[in-house]
Amino acid sequence: MVVTTHRPLPKELSDIQQEMEQHALDYGLDFFKTIFEVLDYEELSMFAAYGGFPIRYPHWRFGAQYDELMKGYSYGLQKIYEMVINTDPCYAYLLSANDITDQKLVIAHVYGHCDFFKNNAWFSQTNRKMLDQMANHATRVNRHIDNHGYETVETFIDTCLSLESLIDPYAPHIRRTHKAESKADTKRRIAEDAESTGGRFPAKNYMDRYINPEDALEEEANQKRQKAIELSDQLKFPKERVRDVLFFLLQYAPLEDWQRDILTIIRDEAYYFAPQGQTKIMNEGWASFWHSTIMTRHGLTDEGLINYADHHSGTMATSPNRLNPYKLGIELLKDIEERWNKGQFGPEYDNCTDMYEREHWDKDLGLGREKIFEVRRIHNDITFIDTFLTPEFCFKHRMFSFAYNDSNKTYEIQSREFQQIKQQLLNSLSNHGRPVIYVQDANYKNRGELYLEHEYMGIELKLDYAQDTLANLHSIWKRPVNIGTVVDDRPTILSYDGKKHSTNSKEKQ
Amino acid sequence: MVRRIDRDQQRFDKIIKGKVRQQLRKYINHGEMIGRKGRETVSIPVPNIEIPHFQHGEKGSGGVGQGEGEVGQPIGRGKSDGDGQGQAGNEKGQHIREVELTLDELADMLGEALELPRIEPKGDDALTSKKDRYTSIRPTGPDSLRHFKRTYKRALRRMIATNNYDPKDPMIVPTKDDERFRSWKTVTEPHTNAAVIYMMDVSGSMTDVQKEIVRTEAFWIDTWLKSQYDGIERRYIVHDAVAHEVDEDTFYRVRESGGTRISSAYRAADHIIQRDFPPSLWNIYCFQFSDGDNWGEDNSECIENLKQNLFPVCNLFCYGQVRSPYGSGDFIKELRKVEEEFDNLILSEIEDKEGIYGSIKTFLGTGK
Numbered sequence: 001m002v003v004t005t006h007r008p009l010p011k012e013l014s015d016i017q018q019e020m021e022q023h024a025l026d027y028g029l030d031f032f033k034t035i036f037e038v039l040d041y042e043e044l045s046m047f048a049a050y051g052g053f054p055i056r057y058p059h060w061r062f063g064a065q066y067d068e069l070m071k072g073y074s075y076g077l078q079k080i081y082e083m084v085i086n087t088d089p090c091y092a093y094l095l096s097a098n099d100i101t102d103q104k105l106v107i108a109h110v111y112g113h114c115d116f117f118k119n120n121a122w123f124s125q126t127n128r129k130m131l132d133q134m135a136n137h138a139t140r141v142n143r144h145i146d147n148h149g150y151e152t153v154e155t156f157i158d159t160c161l162s163l164e165s166l167i168d169p170y171a172p173h174i175r176r177t178h179k180a181e182s183k184a185d186t187k188r189r190i191a192e193d194a195e196s197t198g199g200r201f202p203a204k205n206y207m208d209r210y211i212n213p214e215d216a217l218e219e220e221a222n223q224k225r226q227k228a229i230e231l232s233d234q235l236k237f238p239k240e241r242v243r244d245v246l247f248f249l250l251q252y253a254p255l256e257d258w259q260r261d262i263l264t265i266i267r268d269e270a271y272y273f274a275p276q277g278q279t280k281i282m283n284e285g286w287a288s289f290w291h292s293t294i295m296t297r298h299g300l301t302d303e304g305l306i307n308y309a310d311h312h313s314g315t316m317a318t319s320p321n322r323l324n325p326y327k328l329g330i331e332l333l334k335d336i337e338e339r340w341n342k343g344q345f346g347p348e349y350d351n352c353t354d355m356y357e358r359e360h361w362d363k364d365l366g367l368g369r370e371k372i373f374e375v376r377r378i379h380n381d382i383t384f385i386d387t388f389l390t391p392e393f394c395f396k397h398r399m400f401s402f403a404y405n406d407s408n409k410t411y412e413i414q415s416r417e418f419q420q421i422k423q424q425l426l427n428s429l430s431n432h433g434r435p436v437i438y439v440q441d442a443n444y445k446n447r448g449e450l451y452l453e454h455e456y457m458g459i460e461l462k463l464d465y466a467q468d469t470l471a472n473l474h475s476i477w478k479r480p481v482n483i484g485t486v487v488d489d490r491p492t493i494l495s496y497d498g499k500k501h502s503t504n505s506k507e508k509q
Numbered sequence: 510m511v512r513r514i515d516r517d518q519q520r521f522d523k524i525i526k527g528k529v530r531q532q533l534r535k536y537i538n539h540g541e542m543i544g545r546k547g548r549e550t551v552s553i554p555v556p557n558i559e560i561p562h563f564q565h566g567e568k569g570s571g572g573v574g575q576g577e578g579e580v581g582q583p584i585g586r587g588k589s590d591g592d593g594q595g596q597a598g599n600e601k602g603q604h605i606r607e608v609e610l611t612l613d614e615l616a617d618m619l620g621e622a623l624e625l626p627r628i629e630p631k632g633d634d635a636l637t638s639k640k641d642r643y644t645s646i647r648p649t650g651p652d653s654l655r656h657f658k659r660t661y662k663r664a665l666r667r668m669i670a671t672n673n674y675d676p677k678d679p680m681i682v683p684t685k686d687d688e689r690f691r692s693w694k695t696v697t698e699p700h701t702n703a704a705v706i707y708m709m710d711v712s713g714s715m716t717d718v719q720k721e722i723v724r725t726e727a728f729w730i731d732t733w734l735k736s737q738y739d740g741i742e743r744r745y746i747v748h749d750a751v752a753h754e755v756d757e758d759t760f761y762r763v764r765e766s767g768g769t770r771i772s773s774a775y776r777a778a779d780h781i782i783q784r785d786f787p788p789s790l791w792n793i794y795c796f797q798f799s800d801g802d803n804w805g806e807d808n809s810e811c812i813e814n815l816k817q818n819l820f821p822v823c824n825l826f827c828y829g830q831v832r833s834p835y836g837s838g839d840f841i842k843e844l845r846k847v848e849e850e851f852d853n854l855i856l857s858e859i860e861d862k863e864g865i866y867g868s869i870k871t872f873l874g875t876g877k
Contacts (some may be wrong), residue, residue: 405583
């Protein structure tokens with residue numbers, strides 16, 4: 001299997017790598033063995049198009065991604081400096097055109113990522129042998145292509161990809177102890193109930209009304225009916241709403257074996273990439289924190305200074321309508337380090353209302369470094385922001401929240417209030433900014449229709465996309481599909497029956 | 510080595526070209542969407558093809574940013590330049606992708622979409638060219654043309670036949686008799702050319718909108734004719750009360766004012782044909798665009814001119830009347846009177862941009 005280009009690192013770079021690795025170790029970073037390779041831009045773009053993996057199953061979107069990366073580069077709009085993949089050993093790819101200062105910076109940055117991959121709790125369940133797994137997926141997909149034809153398989157992959165975000169990002173961390181009653185168990189229980197004689201004891205005719213008195217039977221029948229109703233509630237399917245829609249489809253959708261296999265592959269890969277989405281700010285912040293620490297203290301030479309400053313500031317650039325995860329991450333980590341060094345935390349500090357005192361608060365505790373290592377171990381972006389974003393920080397970095405104004409189709413600055421900013425940030429980070437969707441009922445209207453529920457949190461779905469996605473869902477479920485959501489502030493059900501879309505909205509409440 | 514990504518990229522290319530094919534009508538109607546135009550290729554912007562997901566729309570969305578500004582200050586317009594929600598601004602905005610097509614590919618799509626018949630040029634052997642083609646083998650020739658494989662095979666056959674071949678020591682020595690050489694044949698190929706003469710009314714009543722329609726329609730006509738002939742020559746005439754022969758660029762840009770005398774254009778066309786394109790050798794196409802506003806007394810002269818000079822020599826004479834808020838639109842009525850007599854006269858009325866598609870079909874659907 002060709003995993004790498006097997007090009008040894010040139011001497012100049014391998015010296016730098018060893019030096020940077022030593023610095024990283026000295027600072028207490030802890031990473032898997034990291035293998036660096038130097039690639040030209042074409043190769044790097046190719047790897048990037050495949051999400052970092054040299055072998056993926058064939059699909060046009062990788063080609064599209066590659067095309068875009070190459071065009072962006074040739075027009076001078078963008079450049080990838082480096083790429084790391086979360087595996088053991090870690091593979092990192094460097095751009096051959098980088099100058100030596102860039103390579104140093106990038107290598108230091110990479111060690112930050114590798115440390116994060118190894119130690120952050122949200123990565124604890126990922127498959128570190130994903131290179132093999134991806135190659136295995138490619139083999140399986142290629143086999144299905146041989147059997148069923150390229151277009152058929154491609155179309156089905158498109159369908160699955162349309163649903164790929166419908167997973168439960170917390171699922172890998174939940175250990176479920178009780179097993180749900182299986183379908184077979186339920187059937188048997190119903191069958192047993194049906195076999196019972198309805199409470200009537202065997203009796204000779206003339207004795208019957210004594211042994212089986214009318215009102216007692218009545219009572220028993222009532223109880224039974226009650227129980228049947230309860231039972232049918234239990235039969236509601238699924239009993240509890242299901243967040244991992246893909247898993248539900250794998251279990252219950254009428255798929256052919258090869259289709260089930262492809263959906264499994266798409267789901268596996270979605271789970272592999274999920275933690276990277278959940279920790280983007282922290283991961284980039286952490287890597288940036290370490291490249292800047294190592295570079296400014298050890299890595300810089302006189303002639304490299306300008307280049308470093310240029311590249312570093314480019315990475316940290318902000319613009320009004322997009323938040324730079326590198327910048328937010330590194331600044332928050334620096335802020336935490338400083339606060340824990342000075343002791344700016346805990347009830348005493350929190351209750352201090354004297355502005356002057358707060359600002360000059362310094363107990364010289366020196367706990368900062370320890371604290372940020374703890375932060376990188378246990379947090380994801382949401383808990384990170386929730387725990388450590390402060391009003392002072394928002395003020396210092398001129399942060400604001402913005403909102404879409406439907407009347408003039410523009411995004412406008414909405415607030416500079418801390419609570420609003422924080423809430424908005426948390427909202428946009430929850431579920432990677434994607435809508436949260438559950439399987440609510442798989443026997444909707446008692447007709448085997450699928451009913452999904454969008455957990456509405458103030459942001460409406462993009463309707464045309466929702467309809468197209470429903471159509472894809474239908475091609476898997478093969479019965480009418482519905483999703484409950486909110487359109488124009490009204491609870492609405494979007495449906496697709498295989499031929500046409502319909503929209504049912506309730507009256508405004 | 511074929512790289513994995515090449516296959517994926519080619520597949521993507523196919524899909525995106527299929528997208529253009531599907532939406533060709535839109536591209537025809539909005540000719541201005543055709544971006545860069547090179548000698549052999551055109552770039553057509555297509556919206557990025559995307560796999561749909563359940564995702565948030567704009568309504569109710571927002572995000573967090575950094576920088577100066579008052580509450581209420583706009584920071585970006587809709588999805589196209591800002592990306593409101595998403596992973597802290599991590600998701601990409603909408604992209605427009607340019608797909609590069611060769612003019613032949615475009616012509617194929619056009620032909621397919623409009624179900625255009627292939628043109629059968631008149632005077633099919635009017636012009637021929639000679640070409641050398643290496644199609645055969647002969648036993649003599651210069652060393653530079655020696656066919657190694659054939660020579661080797663004959664030598665091997667001979668050695669096996671004469672029992673001189675030893676598989677353990679597979680040495681082959683060709684003799685002079687074994688040698689074979691590539692050889693050519695001179696073939697004559699019919700070479701068909703077309704001359705296209707575009708005429709446009711640039712009098713005061715033709716506005717920019719009308720000219721854009723003409724430009725778009727001429728682009729597609731060119732593309733189609735180019736694909737049907739080995740070579741095409743184009744000439745451009747603009748006229749108001751008098752006609753001028755102009756270059757392509759001027760044709761599309763010039764704006765005159767004043768009255769209209771269509772016959773002046775016909776005379777100019779006749780002159781060009783006499784000068785450059787002897788009708789026995791050329792397939793001649795005339796496309797005339799006007800808002801139909803002509804100086805009344807000129808009409809009969811026009812018809813006379815057409816009958817005498819142009820109808821007899823043209824494969825097609827196409828008149829496209831573009832609706833204008835200022836023109837009378839009467840001229841087409843004059844032509845309708847003689848439409849029956851001449852089957853190479855094609856008339857089309859173009860109401861607006863949406864009409865371009867149908868008009869092209871009318872003009873080129875004859876297969877002439």
